[in-house]
Amino acid sequence: MQLYLPIADLPVNVFLILAMGAAVGFVSGMFGIGGGFLMTPLLIFIGITPAVAVASVASHIAASSFSGAISYWRRRAIDPALALVLLIGGTIGTALGVSTFTLLRSLGQLDLTIALSYVVLLTTVGALMFWEGLLAMRRIRRGVPAPRRTHGWIHTLPLKMRFKRSKMYLSVIPVVVIGVVIGFLGAVMGIGGGFILVPVMIYLLRVPTTTVIGTSMVLTLFTMLFATVLHAVTNHLVDAVLALMLMVGGVTGAQFGARAGQKIRSEQLRLLLGLLILAVGIRFAVELVIRPTELFTIREIGVNE
Template sequence: MQIYLPIAEISVNAFLLLGLGGLVGVLSGMFGVGGGFLITPLLFFIGIPPAVAVATGANQIVASSVSALLAHLKRKTVDLRMGTVLLIGGLVGAAGGVSIFNYLKSLGQVDLLVNLCYVVFLGIIGGLMFIESLNALYKTRSGKRQPRKKHTWIQKLPFKMRFRVTGLYISVIPPLLVGAFVGLLAAIMGVGGGFIMVPAMIYLLGMPTKVVVGTSLFQILFVTAFTTLLHATTNYTVDIVLAVLLLIGGVVGAQFGTSLGTKLKAEQLRILLALLVLAVCGKLALDLLLQPSELYSIGFTS
């Protein structure tokens, strides 16, 4: 069933969009990521203009994050205090990111920027996560005890705060910086930023894996909602029809993803996420390197 998207100005199969939303919802529930790193490139692949894909993709993440977050709140695996600190940084980063996005859009460089950001960040993060996860899985199977975490420069920073749910007593500066960076990516790439925030929370902040997913979703929810609002009011690139179809699929998929996530070990979840990140990165890099079927197109401006 074909449906016309008024802002994107193309017709797309409605069931295809529902399926994409459902897939991203499953990922949100399983891994604690908004799924934007997957939904935005997939929208590119089916012909949605990048500016519309980024803004509407961020909107879809809101719904899938709400659904998954509610499930985690019931399990009491959300550190609201840590999530609030991350959120403050995220809102500042998102505001700056939208300003950069608008400037590059005026120069006509948004498409290239978004694709390059995806290839670089997904390649680095996916590779590091895959290597670390394999090492952690090997140590677990071989029976080797995990070494005690050593004190790092993060423990020496000022403005410390106690986070009782995660059992941490650290400076608020690293969470604020992580949140700001994720907010910047949310605005420019249309992602929730979970693919960066989840490993940062585990390896940089030292948070327990069982609390990371829910806390990540808390921050992602509000940052992507703020980003969507800014894009809608400054760029007018949020397609409501596209958003609703993705939302419906995302809400349903997130509930299944949350259930699946509880049945897998933390190391297995991280390996699966790393492989998924690398697969998307490879596809985008290939599209940048291969010669397009149409070398140029003719457009008309009023």
């Protein structure tokens, strides 16, 4: 069954979009991430322009993160102070990201920038996660304990603040910087950033695993909600019909993914997630070198341009 998307300006198969939403929801539920890094490329691969894909997926990620954040809040697995500091940086980063997005679109370089960003980010992060998961599995087989984590130079920075829920005394500088980076990437690339934020908070900031996922979901929720509003107001690219279909499929798939994730060991999850991220990055790289079917595109411009 075909359905016309008003903002994307093309017809799509309803069952295909629902299936994509369910598949990404399954992955999100299994790995505890937003899934934007996978949904945005899938939409681009089926012909939706990167600009519309990025803007529309932001609302999908915000909706998915809302249900997750509520669940973690009820379990007292969110650090409000840490989330607030992250949001300060995230708000700044999101505003900068949407401004950059608008500028690149006006210059006609947005599609190439998004594709290159996905290639670099996903191949790098995917390879690192795959390697780390592989090393963890080898350590377990040999009975070698995991290396003990020690405090680094980040914990010597000034402007320290006490985060009671996470039981940390840490400088707000790296927390704000991380929020800026995640907010910027989310606005430009249409990713929640959970697959980057969670490892960074655990291994760099030493945030306890009991609060890290819930706190990251709060940041993702508000930055993606802010990005959706900015994209809708400044660029008019949020396709509500597309976002709604993705949400329906995503909620359904997430329930099954969460159950499947509970049956797989953490190091195996990291290994599988690394492979998935790496595969998407490689797919984008292949797209960049394949000769397009249409060598020229037509873009509508204003009378004053």
